[in-house]
Amino acid sequence: MIAQSAREVLGLRAYPTRIHQLCYENFEPPRGPHGGEIPPVDFVAPCFLQPFGEGSSRTVGDLTHPARILNFVLRKTLFPRIGYKDGFTRIQQWLVAHLISKTPFDLWDMIVSVIEDTISESFRGRRQVLYAHWITLLILRARPVPLPAHLQRELSDSDMVFPHYDPRQMLRADYDLRAPPPPPAARGQVPPPSPRGSRSSGIVLETEEE
16 A cells, blocks of 8 residues: 555645654664754744743653643554653654654655664564554555455354444543542451450451351
8 A cells, every 4th residue: 555545545735844854864774873953942932831941841741731732642643652751862852853843754654664763673662653543444445355264263263352443532541520430449357456465376266157
């Protein structure tokens, strides 16, 4: 499937701005170890608490509230990351700044670049590509090919059932602040104090049911 067909299936438009090219120029994947180009101060300034200028700190704690939310959403969707929640790399700065400024960029190129980096790292890192639902849709739309008869029988006889895909479950895992707290764990009965001079190990507690 060519890029144009993939964009049509996913409902994406092509744009000349490519985030990975801005950040890493023409480096081959994996691009992460190269660090990347630092975004200009004027471009990323709206993402950070003021005053902000040359030499200012660029950590997650320095982000404005909207920029912090966008960074969290990116880590769960378009630019999946696991662990090191306080990290705010240069490629993340480029992404959040484009979203804050509402500057269009090529989403399909971003997805392909992330997949390229993950494959080039030989899956040795903790990074996971959470694009399974999009990739599956592209495969189904590319060219439907009937399965061999023995595979069709195997699938029809299988009792394996997968739950419905719900992207919100990724947000509920750690950040669903509106969810009620879990009920406290039930505590067992506390035995009465042992009479003075007796051994607690010899006392047998009887419940009302007994």
